Amino acid sequence: MEQTLTLRRPDDWHLHLRDGAMLGAVLPDSACDFGRAIIMPNLVPPVVTMEDATRYRDRIRAALPEGSDFTPLMTLYLTEQTDPRDVRAAAAAGVISAVKLYPAGATTNSASGVRDFVKVRGVLETMAEIGLPLCVHGEVTDPQIDIFDREAVFIDTVLDPLRRAVPGLRVVMEHITTRQGADYAASGGEDLAATITVHHLVLNRNDLLAGGIRPHYYCLPVVKREEHRLALRAAATGASGRFFLGTDSAPHSDPAKLSPCGCAGCYTAPVALSVLAHVFEQEDALDALEPFASLNGPAFYGLPPAGEQITLRRHSAPLPQPAPRRSADGEVTVFDPGFALHWAVERSPEGA
Numbered sequence: 001m002e003q004t005l006t007l008r009r010p011d012d013w014h015l016h017l018r019d020g021a022m023l024g025a026v027l028p029d030s031a032c033d034f035g036r037a038i039i040m041p042n043l044v045p046p047v048v049t050m051e052d053a054t055r056y057r058d059r060i061r062a063a064l065p066e067g068s069d070f071t072p073l074m075t076l077y078l079t080e081q082t083d084p085r086d087v088r089a090a091a092a093a094g095v096i097s098a099v100k101l102y103p104a105g106a107t108t109n110s111a112s113g114v115r116d117f118v119k120v121r122g123v124l125e126t127m128a129e130i131g132l133p134l135c136v137h138g139e140v141t142d143p144q145i146d147i148f149d150r151e152a153v154f155i156d157t158v159l160d161p162l163r164r165a166v167p168g169l170r171v172v173m174e175h176i177t178t179r180q181g182a183d184y185a186a187s188g189g190e191d192l193a194a195t196i197t198v199h200h201l202v203l204n205r206n207d208l209l210a211g212g213i214r215p216h217y218y219c220l221p222v223v224k225r226e227e228h229r230l231a232l233r234a235a236a237t238g239a240s241g242r243f244f245l246g247t248d249s250a251p252h253s254d255p256a257k258l259s260p261c262g263c264a265g266c267y268t269a270p271v272a273l274s275v276l277a278h279v280f281e282q283e284d285a286l287d288a289l290e291p292f293a294s295l296n297g298p299a300f301y302g303l304p305p306a307g308e309q310i311t312l313r314r315h316s317a318p319l320p321q322p323a324p325r326r327s328a329d330g331e332v333t334v335f336d337p338g339f340a341l342h343w344a345v346e347r348s349p350e351g352a
């Protein structure tokens with residue numbers, strides 16, 4: 001059955017574009033489907049100052065395909081040395097849209113992250129004062145804590161105390177993966193929101209580990225039990241308005257993924273909207289796709305929703321799996337959800 005779905009152009013509220021040749025290889029995939037994206041600052045070295053963010057933004061703009069109106073929304077990587085005055089100036093100049101908190105060692109290139117939260121208190125208080133959101137990678141890094149419990153423990157031992165210590169701080173819980181994460185986000189006030197990735201709506205830990213390890217399904221936070229995947233689906237398709245799309249699309253070359261110590265990250269950008277439409281159709285919630293992908297995020301960030309629309313068409317024949325993207329470091333495999341996809345973004349001018 002052919003069917004179409006028209007919605008305001010989606011935004012991606014959590015995206016890794018990398019830099020250099022990889023940036024050039026992956027940017028067109030996000031720029032053709034999404035209007036704006038929150039750009040993660042975990043480069044090597046990380047994006048820590050207004051000047052770093054300005055330069056990175058310029059490199060992204062320079063790498064955009066001809067005629068693209070994609071808008072990168074920049075972030076700063078919070079370190080214990082971050083200067084509140086630089087954050088204030090970067091926000092006032094419109095250079096940054098958020099600051100990113102990585103607990104030290106939590107994920108790819110996070111060694112410069114925060115160990116002692118007392119040292120970033122001044123920055124967080126400035127952010128609360130000016131209304132600048134803090135995007136949080138919500139996992140503890142204590143090796144004593146089981147990797148499947150790290151999000152729930154983070155909420156209890158770090159996030160909730162942090163929010164109480166800095167009232168008014170606007171927080172985005174990024175890429176939540178658990179029922180506890182969804183419940184906490186739903187129970188917060190209007191200062192709290194959460195992003196959900198495409199792959200966490202599709203995968204549970206059996207998909208990663210049962211019947212053979214699948215490195216292309218390895219990401220951080222790691223995918224969890226089925227009950228958590230179902231809780232995320234309920235949150236994404238529900239009416240709360242606090243949940244929105246952040247793909248966490250994170251390209252690594254295949255040699256870096258398929259190794260004895262493979263990198264974490266799923267490269268979902270090329271199929272994100274196809275998979276998302278599939279999920280929302282399965283949940284009998286296609287009318288909830290526009291709020292999740294296009295409306296709730298701008299509302300939280302205080303931005304207008306996109307003025308333009310896109311159309312998704314459900315094709316009766318399954319779509320071909322996209323070819324790997326080529327980068328200087330090797331091919332980048334595009335996320336394969338493990339089932340046939342039928343929804344595709346219309347690329348014709350009238351559908352754009």
Ligand SMILES: [Zn+2]
Nearest residue numbers: 016040248250
């Ligand atoms: Zn990420």
